[in-house]
Structure formats: structure tokens, C-alpha cells
Amino acid sequence: MARPEGLPRVLVCTGKGGVGKTTTAAALGIDAAREGARTLVMSTDGAHSLGDALAVDLHSGPVLVEERLTAEHVSAAHGLSDAWRVVQDYLLGLLGDVGIDPAVAEELTSLPGADEIAALVTLRERVRADEWDVVIVDCAPTAETLRLLALPDSLSWHLRRWLPQGSTWRPAAAAALGVPMPGPAVLEAITRWHDQMTDLKGVLRAPGSTIRLVTTPEKVVTAEARRTWTSLSLFGFTVDAVHVNRIFPTGPDWLSGWNRAQAEGLEEVHRSFTGIPIVAMPYLPEEPIGPDALARLAISCAEVRLTRDRPVGAASTAPLTVTETAQGYTLSVLVPFVAAADVSLGRRGDDLLIDVAGQHRVVTLPAALAPLTVDGAGVRDGRLVVTFARDDRVIA
Numbered sequence: 001m002a003r004p005e006g007l008p009r010v011l012v013c014t015g016k017g018g019v020g021k022t023t024t025a026a027a028l029g030i031d032a033a034r035e036g037a038r039t040l041v042m043s044t045d046g047a048h049s050l051g052d053a054l055a056v057d058l059h060s061g062p063v064l065v066e067e068r069l070t071a072e073h074v075s076a077a078h079g080l081s082d083a084w085r086v087v088q089d090y091l092l093g094l095l096g097d098v099g100i101d102p103a104v105a106e107e108l109t110s111l112p113g114a115d116e117i118a119a120l121v122t123l124r125e126r127v128r129a130d131e132w133d134v135v136i137v138d139c140a141p142t143a144e145t146l147r148l149l150a151l152p153d154s155l156s157w158h159l160r161r162w163l164p165q166g167s168t169w170r171p172a173a174a175a176a177l178g179v180p181m182p183g184p185a186v187l188e189a190i191t192r193w194h195d196q197m198t199d200l201k202g203v204l205r206a207p208g209s210t211i212r213l214v215t216t217p218e219k220v221v222t223a224e225a226r227r228t229w230t231s232l233s234l235f236g237f238t239v240d241a242v243h244v245n246r247i248f249p250t251g252p253d254w255l256s257g258w259n260r261a262q263a264e265g266l267e268e269v270h271r272s273f274t275g276i277p278i279v280a281m282p283y284l285p286e287e288p289i290g291p292d293a294l295a296r297l298a299i300s301c302a303e304v305r306l307t308r309d310r311p312v313g314a315a316s317t318a319p320l321t322v323t324e325t326a327q328g329y330t331l332s333v334l335v336p337f338v339a340a341a342d343v344s345l346g347r348r349g350d351d352l353l354i355d356v357a358g359q360h361r362v363v364t365l366p367a368a369l370a371p372l373t374v375d376g377a378g379v380r381d382g383r384l385v386v387t388f389a390r391d392d393r394v395i396a
């Protein structure tokens, strides 16, 4: 199965949101493994539904799903932050020299697209590991995939300008900006990324690396798939098949099976989202295209109709509330379906940094809370509750 040059067969699944990319990637992975290929299915999608599709828990690293099939969610935590820190310190120094406020500089130098870069670095490692015959990548919806696939090109171009060229020891960017030369550790980090991205550029376009477009048989979805094909071709990627998902089979048992499954699914939705309105939208006999058809679909949404003077949401679901207490304040953030173990907190100046199962959120604290100290935090009834105390009341 392995290709002559030792690279695995690399397949990237992309398509519009919700069409079945993850399902297709997982299905192709199972099939390849059962046909004898050592197969890795990796998800670069922050939504991380690959584990759900395969019915395995991928939160703590790669999992052997069955013989020859491994699945993995790529997380941004992948050692990238340490490497970036070296570069960031250099950039912070530069910005500090020209008098930029440290807090602003920190924001300016935080790594853009960190998740995507982590995904690419991991993909390259896996492809070069010589462990797999087939590597399938389950991507986030189209726009993100295009960005992801284009990133090695643009990133290697940008990084090159920070590397010394030929006989000049001074990188073009540093010379042009008249800023101090980056130190060896910075150059080392940039060189490594540059080499990895350049390698990946080649790997993604090598014969045997292809893209699968997943679509459903609806005009709107197909239109996007068509545009994606154009963009991918433009970037030099090969689409070797289009999967049209969710075609209704014909046959008497088919609909009753779905009716049962959907009734159970709907009950589950009601159990899960207590306190907020649930809107059941019918699968219409045809695609709702155009204002009239959309208006007919909107009839089912009357309960949550958007009008100018209608209040938004119920108080119980307000995403963020602040209440004054005897000791200080309590900040409460909606984090449904999360256990305390999945939450970690940090503080950076006036910002509260909340990490919930790998998702980062920065809450800039209101003026009343900013000078106070966090003296407790917990998860209760789907909310993260953080208590702030005035310094003089904090008990060590």
C-alpha cells in the first residue's frame, strides 16, 4: 500500500458544514483498515466530532479504534506554544523598544491561526513517521480547510523573510525594518517551521495526496463544492472524488426507521437544553430556496421570531453575569455540559483566561472586578462560577 517514496496515501476530506465530512472520513478510514492498510484518521476540526462518529473518546490523545485503525484529534497544545514563546519574546522586545504598551504587544504577538499551524505540524509529523499506509484528514468546513491548505505556502514565504539568505547573514525583514537581528534560538525556531512548511507544501501536492469533496445532493451545497474545487485546483491540489452524502434510499422501511430515530433524537435535545426554546424544523419536500420557501420554513420558527422589541434569551441562560456579594463579586459564565476537570483559569492583567476543554476564551473583566483577587472557582449547573474578593478579605 505504501507509495514508492515511502509517503502514505494522504486524503483530506472537505465540504460545507454538516454535510458528512467527519462521517465520510471515518467510514473511509474503517474501510481502509479492514482492507489491510495501517490507517490514521486525524481531525483538525476544533469541533472535534471524529470521536463521536467513531464512538471513541479522543480527548487524551490518539486511540486505537480497531486493528490497524487509529484516530486522533489534533490539539493546539501540541508543543507549539513553547516554540512560539521564543519568537514571541523576540517580537515583544522589538515592540517594547519602540514604546508599545506591553499588554498591547502581547496581544499583537499572540500566534494567529495557532490551531491550524499545530494541525499542520502534526500532519507533517504523522505523514513522515513511516507508520501509516493511509492518513485521512477530517477538516473543518470549507473556508477553514482552504485556509489550512494554503497556510504552508504563505507561512513558508513569510518565514523565509526572517531567515538569513545566501551570503547575507541579516534576514531581509530585520534589515528592512532596521530592527535587531533575531538570536540563534529564534532563528532555529523559524528555520524549523520554515522547513516543515516547505516539506508539507510538497507532501500535500505529491501524487497520492488528494482531496475528497463531500457534498449533499442540494444545489446550494453543490454550488459551494464547485467553488471549492476551483479554489483547490488553483492552489494545485487534486480532487480525486466527490462524495454525495444523504441521498434518500427508496424502500418501505427506510422512512419509519428515520422517524423513530428522529423522535428519540428530538427527546434527547429536549433533555439536554432545558430552559431554552427548542425549534423543530421540518425536512421539507424540496430545498428551501428563495424568500417564499424560506418563509414557509420560518413558520416553524415562530416561537423564536426575531423582532425589534422582543427580548433576547431568558435570564437563566445569560452567558455572563456579575453579581455583588459581601466579599466582592461573583462572575458566572455559561459553560454547558462541562465538568470542573475540563476547566482551567488564568489571569493576565485585567483579563480572565478561561480554558474549557481546549477552547480558550478571554473575558475582559469589568472595572469593578479587575482589581480584585480570584478566591474560588467551580462549575455548578452548567455555569462556571468565579468568586472575586477584595484583597483585604482574602484569607491566605
Ligand SMILES: Nc1ncnc2c1ncn2[C@@H]1O[C@H](COP(=O)(O)OP(=O)(O)OP(=O)(O)O)[C@@H](O)[C@H]1O
Residues within 6 Å of the ligand: 015, 016, 017, 018, 019, 020, 021, 022, 023, 024, 045, 047, 049, 053, 139, 140, 141, 245, 246, 247
Ligand atoms: N449518510 C448519512 N446518513 C445518515 N446520517 C448521516 C449521514 N452522513 C452524516 N450523517 C449524520 O449527519 C451529521 C453530520 O455529519 P458529520 O459530522 O459527518 O458532518 P460534517 O460535515 O463533518 O460536519 P461539520 O461541518 O460540523 O464538521 C451526523 O450526525 C452524522 O451522523
Ligand SMILES: [Mg+2]
Residues within 6 Å of the ligand: 021, 022, 023, 045, 049, 138, 139, 140
Ligand atoms: Mg466534521
